[in-house]
Amino acid sequence: MQSSQTRTVLALLAVVLVGALGFSYIASIRSAQFAIVQTLNSLALGGLLFLLAAGFSLIFGLMRLANLTHGALFMLGAYIGANIMRSYEGVSLWVAMLGSGILVALMGGVLERFVLRKLSSNSLGQVLVTLGMSFIIADACLIIWGGDPIPVPTPPDLRAPIRLFGYAFPTYRLAVVVLAIVAAVALYLLLERTRLGAMIRAGVDDMAMARAVGIPVSKLFTAVFMLGAGIAGAAGVLGGPIMSAYPGLDADMLPLALIVVILGGVGSLFGAFVGSFIIGFVYTFGTALLPDLAYVILFLPMILVIAFRPQGLFGRIAA
Amino acid sequence: MATDALTISGLHAYYGDSHVLYGVDFALKPSRVLALLGRNGAGKTTCISSIMGLLPPRKGEIKLFGKTVSGLPPETISRMGIGLVPQGRRIFPTLSVRENLIVAAQRQSEGEKPWNLDRIYDLFPRMSERRNQLAGSLSGGEQQMLAIGRALMSNPKVLLLDEPSEGLAPLIVQEVGRTVQRLKDEGQAIILVEQNSQLALEVADQVVILNTGEVAFDGTVEDVRANPDLITQNLGVFHGH
Ligand SMILES: Nc1ncnc2c1ncn2[C@@H]1O[C@H](COP(=O)(O)OP(=O)(O)OP(=O)(O)O)[C@@H](O)[C@H]1O
Ligand SMILES: [Mg+2]
Secondary structure, three states: OHHHHHHHHHHHHHHHHHHHHHHHHHHHHHHHHHHHHHHHHHHHHHHEEEHHHHHHHHHHHHOOOOOOOHHHHHHHHHHHHHHHHHOOOOHHHHHHHHHHHHHHHHHHHHHHHHHHHHHHOOOHHHHHHHHHHHHHHHHHHHHHHOOEOOOOOOOOHHOOOOOEOOOOOOOOHHHHHHHHHOOOOOOOOHHHHHHHHHHHHHHHHHHHHHHOOOOOHHHHHHHHHHHHHHHHHHHHHHHHHOEEEEEHHHHHHHHHHHHHHHOOOOOHHHHHHHHHHHHHHHHHHHHHHHHHHHHHHHHHHHHHHHHHHHOOOOOOOOE | OOOOOOEEEEEEEOOOEEEEEEEEEEEEOOOEEEEEEEOOOOOOHHHHHHHHOOOOEEEEEEEEEEEEOOOOOOHHHHHEEEEOOOOOOOOOOOHHHHHHHHHOOOOOOOOOOOHHHHHHHOOOOHHHHHHOOOHHHHOOHHHHHHHHHHHHHOOOEEEEEEOOOOOOOOOHHHHHHHHHHHHOOOOOOOOOEOHHHHHHHHOOOEEEEEEEEEEEEEHHHHHHHHHHHEEEEEHOOOOOO
16 A cells, blocks of 8 residues: 555655664764763753643643744743843843743733634634734844844853763753753643643543533633743743844744654643653754754654654644 | 522524524423433433533523523533533543542532532442542443542532433443432432433433424323323333333
8 A cells, every 4th residue: 555655665764864863873972072962952952842842732732722822932932031131130040031931921821812712613713823923923023132143141150061070061951951850840740630730631631521510621721821831931041041032943943842742742741751852862963963864854753653653652632 | 489490491402503402491390300301312412411501502591590501601500500420421531530520529519418529439439449540441330420420529509410321231220320319319409311211210200301302291200100102102112110
């Protein structure tokens, strides 16, 4: 059959590329410092992607809404954070992260309540509106903050690399990974160990039934949307010292987050976690080692998953 | 005259363009059990969905102890005091037994003995044994108990039970019957939809028979017993003793 042929070709292609990447990786190991830096870059990118993808996935799982503003909210968060730190001397990155997260969460709440809610019976309309909103936010950022990248300073305590065994480990990237893991654990506990989390999962399982047992689904939608938006905004600030705030940051991040979600499985927090780090590594090493094939390497895992396991590695819903 | 627990008047329901209920009227008295019977496709589930607000009626009115509920969203109707045990049980499969119950808990507790986790575990000891098990892994009978427990957690003024015996082994069906009887003894007003008319007639006070979206009969259980043709004509099956 044709589809099984396609699958064989894809699988062969995958083996070849994974082999090439693996070979390049091993070849690069000769320079251990290079490997360390790239590994930490991968982990930090993975951590940021997780923060972005977790909210996207949560919103999709509950509301069946592909929120394409998610990349723009990340960028908006980065700009707001950079702005806070520039305007108020001495404000730490962590405070800027909190402030930006709250502001972006409020914007998300407004977007959900007053725009998406009106279109709740029209899922294509909702997706188009989120896409349109992402363009509007991107343009607004361009008007307010201009076209030049705005750097976000690294917290002073985390600037000097940690030296271990004669190698230098970039400290800030380690901190990003630690924060992403803390956020993952917190989200896990919220979803799996609280009544609110159980209500969200009930809504994902059977929305109509959840409403029939009295779960206030409409409030839940707003809460989850705000939570996802807030995390994306805070993640934008957290990524600031690595990526800075620049026009096009949204368009760079959103596709990566989408790939993560498709790879890991829509609605699965664990899938988003694993998928983020896979894509963090694939993207970082792909662009560093095989720059010509970077996009092939990036999209291949997603294509393979769609071909062989449409629900993603850990998901239940087909993408 | 005392207020009815639930009044349905002139209810018309549609799925898109397809007209399914044609002006259904009936009323349930407080602390009574009303058996809602009818063939496959007669419109029983549609009626239940309309009461719960899952399928908002196009025409007609539904009142709970005198307060209009038709047109309100299901979560509000649930909070006002209607509990649903849906056809096919529809427990939340990825939640544990305990979580299925606590997500449905509501603060209102007007009764003397409000339902809570402990009382549900007393009613169904198996739920207590399996409290941390995923609901999707329960047997059909256990899922039915859980669906009943979940509906009770909201301390409903009126409980809607849509074919609770469907697809269950005879022994479990008896247990469902005993549970309904026990709830009735506690004064719970119930609408019981059943294909198993024998089970329904054992506990019911009042019988409403639907036939292709219209009320074909509304009377007491005694009326039905005195006139067995009603069942054979309207249900197409005879459930002898
Ligand atoms: N979601 C739906 N969309 C369109 N038509 C429907 C839908 N659900 C039910 N119907 C139709 O409405 C009519 C009444 O269905 P309903 O489910 O209320 O019957 P019922 O009395 O509950 O039957 P059963 O005993 O089989 O559960 C049937 O003709 C059915 O085909
Ligand atoms: Mg039915």
